[in-house]
Amino acid sequence: MKKELTRRKPFMSQAGGLFFVLPSIITVIIFVYGMIAWTFNVSLTNKNSVSVKKLEYVGIKNYTDLIHDERFTHSLSNLVKFTVVFMLGTLITGFIMALLLERGIKGEGFFRSFYLYPMAISFIAMGTVFNWLLNSARGKEAGGLNLALQKIGLGFLQNDWYVSEKGAMYSMAIPAVWQMSGYVLALFLAGFRGIPDDMREAARVDGATEIQIYRHVLFPQLTPTLLTVLIILGHVSMKIFDLIIGINGKSYVTQVVAVYMWESTFDQHNYAKGTAIAVVLLIMVAVVVVPYLRYTNKQEAYR
């Protein structure tokens, strides 16, 4: 018996742990990092159509071509418009929801559960509904959101929504805000409730008004939460794909980077271009996420 126990001992060593995660490490190295490298490699070649027989390296030609590709710059500027409106809208809506709930109120659970349910539904399913509701007809023919706006006396807000070139991306942000606000609510609610009650009490004893308490005591405590929210929303926004496809398919007016990548790859079979777009997208996301990962990692170390 004793012998067996001592024989087991080496298993306690650090290497034992490594042994059990090794399959996952190898998988991640191959399927995440390896495939990113592969993608990058394809983006440096001339694989611009199916008929290319002789693969050659063309350097960064595919990337410089992107700069002059009107459809790419269009999808990039669409993405920027979308990101600004989506991030601001979701941030403000979610924050207001959290402000309304954070002190506790009768029926809180009811409201909270409803505010969070959109997160459980797919962008594709919601896209179908918004595709219908955001119809551009106005006046007597109006339906959906335009009709609702007429009914509540906000008829002047009636819009072409995603049909017109001008407002398309902003109206795409509406369903996105609808879907993601709950996430922001959850993060801020946790942020508010992580602040010890004593801090409010102390400020109150010192004679601070409620507004002063929020401004000078509570809001500064929420800075880390705000950072998290911005990172999450930022990377969701840059990757936005399902929602756009669900509402408006591959239409030019609402095309964003991820959708254009799909189109280049599948409709044009231009793999070199598709991979180049994917690499650009990856870099955009990495610029936001990598510092955040490092920041979180450092914080963990202090725990």
Add this chain to the structure above:
Amino acid sequence: MSHDLVDLITTKHDTRNKKRKLNGNEKFWLIFRYVSLGFIWFLVVMPIYVMVINSLKGVKNVYLTNAFKLPEKLDFSAWSVAWSGTNRNSPGGNFFPHGLSDSMTRTLLFVIQSAIISAIIGSINGYVFAKWKFKGSNFVFTMFLFGMFIPYQAVMIPLVRVATNIGINKSIYVLVFAHIIYGIPICTLIFRNYYEGIPNELIEAGRVDKASMIRIYRSIILPLSAPAFVVVIIWQFTSAWNDFLFAIFLTGGSPKLSVATTALNFITGSSNQVYYGVNMTASLIVSLPTLIVYIFLGRYFLRGLLSGSLKG
């Protein structure tokens, strides 16, 4: 984790002094809060309300101009069309050839498989990263986490290529594999965070008894893991169910491999005459499984959701 985000969110917090009567100003703010909450509630519920009521108006008589109006009489015909499709002999013709039934069954089966396998892998990884660290394990863990944030477009073309070469793209297992592989980071993270909360004394006690780390996992850690398994399984279930990107890239337009989201997109994106009653019903059917999971296990869903922020 030092404190749990979901507990923070869901524990009742009333910072108001309850015994005191509200003065006029406070009353005003309370009413203001309820009115605002009610208004937001209305906006949040609106799309699902539109889905539900328009699914009960039948196939033909659904117009945008009365999208918000309740049906005059209940008509479930859109449900049977969305579920089983129509054939050429049916009245109105072959306007909706593929119902959702096949794709829904297919999705359910593949999603459950990938969720369970993901959870098992996540549990083992999480245990190592939390309690059985090796040199460089924190670095490796951060490398994993990056994989959770990448736009999957950056791996998609090679992935499609590999899947085609080994022929797996002809079966739904291509999606099982994709969701397991790209689910490794988040599943590991959720389990690691959960296991970090288990006191080290329990492990120490096991070691004093000369139990191996594997034995400790089996007899101490695993029996405590049920909540984390629920969180991960629900998370993987929901995200695989709602996934569109992997499905469209890996199974393409093949109707034989369509899953809930791609089938729905095929229906609503088709250029045939559009029947909005059927469209609304189909989106509702596709949303129901994840909605039901949310209704019954919302707390666990929320926990998975917040893990994605690396905070809880």
